[in-house]
Amino acid sequence: MDKPEIHFDEPKFNYEELELQLQSYEKNPQGFQHDGPSIISIKQGIRAGRAGSVAVGGCLLHHDNVIAENISKANMPYHRLDLHAEMVLLNELEDRLCDNKKPGMRNYTLFTSQEPCPMCLARICFSQVGKTYYVYRDAQSPEAGELTNFERMPEGFQILGSRLVVEEADCSPVLKEIARQVWLNSIDGCVNEWFERY
Numbered sequence: 001m002d003k004p005e006i007h008f009d010e011p012k013f014n015y016e017e018l019e020l021q022l023q024s025y026e027k028n029p030q031g032f033q034h035d036g037p038s039i040i041s042i043k044q045g046i047r048a049g050r051a052g053s054v055a056v057g058g059c060l061l062h063h064d065n066v067i068a069e070n071i072s073k074a075n076m077p078y079h080r081l082d083l084h085a086e087m088v089l090l091n092e093l094e095d096r097l098c099d100n101k102k103p104g105m106r107n108y109t110l111f112t113s114q115e116p117c118p119m120c121l122a123r124i125c126f127s128q129v130g131k132t133y134y135v136y137r138d139a140q141s142p143e144a145g146e147l148t149n150f151e152r153m154p155e156g157f158q159i160l161g162s163r164l165v166v167e168e169a170d171c172s173p174v175l176k177e178i179a180r181q182v183w184l185n186s187i188d189g190c191v192n193e194w195f196e197r198y
């Protein structure tokens with residue numbers, strides 16, 4: 001069978017250029033309440049891409065405090081294809097919470113630089129993390145449809161997730177485009193690595 005193909009846009013900037021764009025962006029928490037954690041997530045995304053994984057990063061907040069920042073580790077240092085940034089952050093949190101039966105997950109907020117995939121959304125529903133915000137959703141990408149990934153989850157997950165907020169971050173469109181460009185720098189190579197494993 002032929003190797004399947006998914007086509008993505010060519011990135012217009014490399015990581016160095018995108019890092020400079022991020023540095024020169026003045027964050028505007030009055031106008032966009034999620035600029036701060038969005039910038040952290042994109043910086044972590046660049047770190048993930050440079051390490052050889054899909055360039056997605058994120059952070060975790062308890063109330064308004066950032067308690068963890070991390071990256072996708074799906075492709076590097078070796079293939080652990082469950083370790084998307086969201087999974088890495090929730091693993092870290094659940095290890096910290098350990099046997100706390102009522103950790104008040106509603107008070108935690110997960111930020112990620114890219115819209116979570118269905119695997120991560122299932123985990124988000126199981127974990128009951130109160131809010132998830134993603135910097136960028138590419139409505140033009142091959143995996144995106146009219147509905148968000150969260151809206152397309154099977155019914156059982158929709159019930160599990162019915163009290164959760166899963167939405168695009170309220171951040172500047174400048175940051176959304178930087179997040180998209182960061183991701184585009186990594187996605188072709190990583191998808192090819194997955195197909196090569198077949």
Ligand SMILES: [Zn+2]
Binds near residue numbers: 086117119120
């Ligand atoms: Zn994922």
